[in-house]
Amino acid sequence: xxxxxQCMGLTKTYGGKIALNQxxxxxxxxxxxxxxGPNGSGKTTxxxxxxxxxxxxxxxxFINGLRPGIETKYRISYLPERTYLQPGMKVMEMVxxxxxxYPDFRAERAYDMLARLQIQPxxxxxxLSKGTKEKVQLILVMSRDADLYILDEPIAGxxxxxxxxxxxxxxxxxxxxxxxxLSTHLISDVENILDEVVFIRYGNIILQAGAEEIRRxxxxxxxxxxxxxxxx
Amino acid sequence: xxxxxxxxxxxxxxxxxxxxNLLIVVMTFFACIxxxxxxxxxxxxxxxxxxxMIILTYVASMFAAMIGTAVFxxxxxxxxxxGDQGYxxxxxxxxxxxxILAKVLASGAWVLLSSVLMNMSILFLFNExxxxxxxxxxxxxxxxxxxGVSVVSGFAVLMTFIAYxxxxxxxxxxxxxxxxxxxxxxxxxxxxxxxxxxxxxIVQQIVNxxxxxxxxxxxxxxxxxxxxxxxEFTLISGLLYIVAFYAATWYVMERKLNLD
Numbered sequence: 001x002x003x004x005x006q007c008m009g010l011t012k013t014y015g016g017k018i019a020l021n022q023x024x025x026x027x028x029x030x031x032x033x034x035x036x037g038p039n040g041s042g043k044t045t046x047x048x049x050x051x052x053x054x055x056x057x058x059x060x061x062f063i064n065g066l067r068p069g070i071e072t073k074y075r076i077s078y079l080p081e082r083t084y085l086q087p088g089m090k091v092m093e094m095v096x097x098x099x100x101x102y103p104d105f106r107a108e109r110a111y112d113m114l115a116r117l118q119i120q121p122x123x124x125x126x127x128l129s130k131g132t133k134e135k136v137q138l139i140l141v142m143s144r145d146a147d148l149y150i151l152d153e154p155i156a157g158x159x160x161x162x163x164x165x166x167x168x169x170x171x172x173x174x175x176x177x178x179x180x181x182l183s184t185h186l187i188s189d190v191e192n193i194l195d196e197v198v199f200i201r202y203g204n205i206i207l208q209a210g211a212e213e214i215r216r217x218x219x220x221x222x223x224x225x226x227x228x229x230x231x232x
Numbered sequence: 233x234x235x236x237x238x239x240x241x242x243x244x245x246x247x248x249x250x251x252x253n254l255l256i257v258v259m260t261f262f263a264c265i266x267x268x269x270x271x272x273x274x275x276x277x278x279x280x281x282x283x284x285m286i287i288l289t290y291v292a293s294m295f296a297a298m299i300g301t302a303v304f305x306x307x308x309x310x311x312x313x314x315g316d317q318g319y320x321x322x323x324x325x326x327x328x329x330x331x332i333l334a335k336v337l338a339s340g341a342w343v344l345l346s347s348v349l350m351n352m353s354i355l356f357l358f359n360e361x362x363x364x365x366x367x368x369x370x371x372x373x374x375x376x377x378x379x380g381v382s383v384v385s386g387f388a389v390l391m392t393f394i395a396y397x398x399x400x401x402x403x404x405x406x407x408x409x410x411x412x413x414x415x416x417x418x419x420x421x422x423x424x425x426x427x428x429x430x431x432x433x434i435v436q437q438i439v440n441x442x443x444x445x446x447x448x449x450x451x452x453x454x455x456x457x458x459x460x461x462x463x464e465f466t467l468i469s470g471l472l473y474i475v476a477f478y479a480a481t482w483y484v485m486e487r488k489l490n491l492d
Contacts, residue, residue, distance in 0.1 A: 014418060051323050053491055073325040084320040086244060086312075093243075100236050101324045 002065055004029050004148050004179045005050065009059035012045050012203075019045040021203040022059065027179055029147075032171075032193055034211070034222070035183040037200035038230050043183045044081070046200070047152050050181075051078050064147060074103070077146035081153040083133050087126035091119060091136055098140050110143035113169060131158045138166060142173040149180045155189055163189050187223040197222055199229060233326040237334035244312070248304055249342050252297050253349055260353040263290035267357060290357075294350060301346050305339045305404075310411055314421070318491050328485045332408070332478065339404045344397065388463070395463040398470035405477035406432060412484035439469065 005027035012020040020042050027033055035043050048054040049061055052068035063072040085094055091114065098105045114121060117135055125133060134157050141149065151170070155163045163186075171193050174180055184190055197214065199207040206229070211222050218225050266286045274280055311317055313335070321331065355371055372389055410432065414425025443465055 048491070053319070053322055053489060055487060055489070070325045070327060073323055076323070078319075078323050080319040082316040082319055084316050084318075086317060088244065088247070097240065100239075101233070101326070 001029060003027055004064060005181070006062040006065075007046075007059065008061070010046075010049065010056050010061050011058040012042075012049065012054065013057045018203050020049075020056070023203070023205055025198065025205055025208065027181065027198075028196075029179055030177050031195045032180045032182065034187070034190060034194040034197040035181055035200065036185070036187060036197055036222075036226055038185065041200045042203040043200055044152060045203075047078075047150055047181070047183060050148075050150060051076060075147040077102075077141045077144040077149045079138060079141040079149075079151040079154055081156065083130070083137065085125045085133060085137060087124075089125055090121065091123050091125065091128075092121035094125065094136065094140060095121070098143070102144055104145040105140075106143050106145065109173065110139050113139045113143070113173070117165070131162060134158055135162070135166070138169060142169055145175050145178075147175070147178050149174055149178060150183075151180065152183045153185075154182065155184065155186055160189075167193055187226050188221070191222045194222065199226070201230065233324075234330040234333055237326060237330055238338055241334050241338035245305070245308060245338060245342060249301060249346075252300055253345055255293055256297050256346070256349045256353055259290045259293040260356055262286050263353075264356050294353070297346060298350065301342060305342060306407055306411070309335055309339070309408060313485070314411065314415055314491065322485075322489060322491070328482055331485065332481055336401065336404050336408060336478075340397075340401050343400050343404060347400070391467065392463045395466040395470065398474065399466055402470045402473040402477065405474055405481065409477035409480040412481045415484055415490060416488060418490070436473075443469075 003026040005025065007023045007025040010020055010023040010025075011018070023046070035046070037043050045054065049056055050063060050068065052073060061068065064075050066072050089097070095107055095110050098110070099107050111121065114136070117132075117139075119128075119132060119136060119139075125136070128136065134154075138151075138154055141151070149170075154170070155166050158166060167190060170180065170182075182190060182194070191211065194211045196208070196210050198205060214220075214222050214225055220228075263286060266283045274283075312321060313331070351371070406429070410425045410429040413428045414421045414423075417424035
């Protein structure tokens with residue numbers, strides 16, 4: 001089966017500045033993959049291109065064999081690092097919104113997770129705390145049966161106690177044949193759920209390897225290895 | 233998907249814009265009562281003062297409704313398309329044409345509603361002696377005279393109205409295009425949007441200037457000078473503007489999208 005994501009010489013420049021430099025990358029199906037790199041390394045640029053929010057300057061990218069477009073948006077469930085919810089809407093209205101636009105959205109799954117987190121469906125989003133809004137957003141994203149979940153810094157804005165719940169939510173609710181691409185710099189929190197890691201620096205992929213392979217070959221955790229590779 | 237996008241546009245705008253338009257209706261009602269009963273000729277200073285205040289509030293409400301509607305719709309377009317909410321909008325599996333159409337048709341409908349209500353409001357307020365139907369016909373005559381119609385007919389009135397609708401859509405799309413073109417700047421998006429707006433405004437004024445220089449201002453029906461464009465010119469130029477502004481908006485959304 002073809003990889004879920006294929007990048008071939010993918011390049012993005014802003015003016016004269018290179019954000020992604022001729023990236024060749026294949027992401028296989030059914031894996032939880034960490035996209036790891038320091039700030040400004042090109043993680044978000046790569047994620048935006050996958051989601052059709054940016055156009056590459058050169059090279060090509062295929063999601064499920066297709067260039068980013070309407071068809072690939074049906075298959076990708078994306079959690080940006082921003083809060084994209086409309087503040088005037090109620091939680092239940094956002095659930096309806098997702099149901100209206102994504103055929104693979106499972107409302108009952110969303111309501112079940114909301115209940116477990118004691119988030120009231122009739123609550124207006126503007127009345128929720130930042131962390132709760134992020135949880136609602138994650139619940140909406142994980143309530144889809146997508147082929148590719150792209151989660152940009154899903155645990156950065158929440159307290160440590162909630163991180164475990166969020167990671168548990170991610171692992172419990174994704175479609176087993178799907179791939180999760182998880183961008184974060186909080187590696188120690190996510191290390192245990194990762195099958196594979198991709199290290200990115202200055203717009204270049206410098207490593208793509210299995211998490212277990214790194215631990216075995218390097219004799220250290222992915223977090224420790226990351227700190228050594230990206231030491232200033 | 234267009235119908236669903238429009239449903240959510242309506243949901244996001246009605247809570248503010250329905251009360252704004254109701255305000256026009258309510259203030260028109262009070263202003264009409266004040267004008268009809270002729271409180272201004274009362275011997276009581278308090279009544280005269282109240283009447284003046286009602287009329288002033290009416291005028292202020294009209295301006296507030298007009299400016300408030302425009303500012304809200306511009307803010308809504310900016311935040312939902314190029315702000316944080318754009319991350320959701322642009323990852324929905326919908327065609328960019330549908331996104332533009334939903335935004336423009338919803339905004340155009342609100343601008344049209346406010347504009348019609350304000351025209352009706354003025355019509356009612358100054359309808360002291362004639363019946364409302366006569367006044368309406370007079371208003372149509374004034375509109376068609378402004379639109380350079382020399383022989384008033386059903387066709388001319390219809391075309392004047394269509395030209396008016398086209399002009400509203402062109403104005404809404406002009407704002408959408410300017411905000412979109414502002415996104416081409418990486419650091420000064422709002423300032424670039426304003427720069428595009430003023431540049432387009434100047435070009436439009438030059439085009440209008442050529443029109444007036446060639447065809448003049450005199451209405452052949454009445455022989456009067458008028459400040460306005462013929463419905464033919466408004467319609468043709470409006471359609472050309474719509475095509476240009478739509479293309480610019482689509483180009484940025486489809487090819488040059490770059491959310492912060």
